[in-house]
Amino acid sequence: NAGVMQNPRHLVRRRGQEARLRCSPMKGHSHVYWYRQLPEEGLKFMVYLQKENIIDESGMPKERFSAEFPKEGPSILRIQQVVRGDSAAYFCASSPVAGNGNTEAFFGQGTRLTVV
Amino acid sequence: AQTVTQSQPEMSVQEAETVTLSCTYDTSESDYYLFWYKQPPSRQMILVIRQEAYKQQNATENRFSVNFQKAAKSFSLKISDSQLGDAAMYFCAYGAFGTASKLTFGTGTRLQVTL
Numbered sequence: 001n002a003g004v005m006q007n008p009r010h011l012v013r014r015r016g017q018e019a020r021l022r023c024s025p026m027k028g029h030s031h032v033y034w035y036r037q038l039p040e041e042g043l044k045f046m047v048y049l050q051k052e053n054i055i056d057e058s059g060m061p062k063e064r065f066s067a068e069f070p071k072e073g074p075s076i077l078r079i080q081q082v083v084r085g086d087s088a089a090y091f092c093a094s095s096p097v098a099g100n101g102n103t104e105a106f107f108g109q110g111t112r113l114t115v116v
Numbered sequence: 117a118q119t120v121t122q123s124q125p126e127m128s129v130q131e132a133e134t135v136t137l138s139c140t141y142d143t144s145e146s147d148y149y150l151f152w153y154k155q156p157p158s159r160q161m162i163l164v165i166r167q168e169a170y171k172q173q174n175a176t177e178n179r180f181s182v183n184f185q186k187a188a189k190s191f192s193l194k195i196s197d198s199q200l201g202d203a204a205m206y207f208c209a210y211g212a213f214g215t216a217s218k219l220t221f222g223t224g225t226r227l228q229v230t231l
Contacts, residue, residue, distance in 0.1 A: 031217065033217055033218060033219075035219075035221075040223075041223055041224075042120075042122075042207050042209075042221030042222050042223045042224050043161070043207070043209075043219070043221045044221070045218050045219060045220070048217070048218055056218060089159060091161065093161075093217060095217045104163055104166075105217035105219075107160065107161035107162075109158065109159055109160050110159045110160075112159075
């Protein structure tokens with residue numbers, strides 16, 4: 001059973017370009033969470049999705065950021081018109097049910113986005 | 117809003133010794149979950165141990181144990197018989213009851229293990 005797969009591991013974008021980050025949850029997991037980790041900081045929650053639904057996007061910046069988790073395929077975090085401040089590691093986690101603490105959320109290895 | 121504070125940016129321990137990492141949190145909830153995650157240089161987030169707030173007994177996983185003081189809102193991690201492979205960033209995290217995978221993380225403690 002493969003773990004949470006994120007790709008790419010590293011992504012370099014020029015200012016103004018778009019970044020698309022992909023997350024394939026563990027098999028059987030229908031809940032996906034995206035986090036952002038700025039340098040020397042902890043992870044910050046961005047968005048929580050179930051298949052075809054955004055459940056909680058309270059941590060998402062209001063502009064340029066969007067996320068989806070289609071019925072088929074991976075979850076996508078999309079950042080439009082990237083700026084240098086978007087440089088960070090973006091982590092995806094998945095769980096089989098709405099995390100109630102008794103079910104572990106498994107993390108991917110993250111995508112490190114560098115904006116030049 | 118919940119907050120998690122880790123006041124030790126860096127800690128060092130000798131191999132085979134014991135080290136304690138501190139964590140405090142703030143919440144108005146009575147039911148919640150607390151976690152310690154390890155992040156080695158590979159960046160992989162690895163769950164070390166979790167504690168349910170309604171359980172008075174401190175969680176233990178092999179060489180890792182916690183001291184959970186609910187009234188003081190304190191949740192420290194004790195690593196016994198430290199090994200070189202324990203060197204990593206350690207993050208304390210809070211999860212609300214019912215949405216525990218939406219985690220609030222502290223800023224982390226970098227643990228060095230020396231010979």
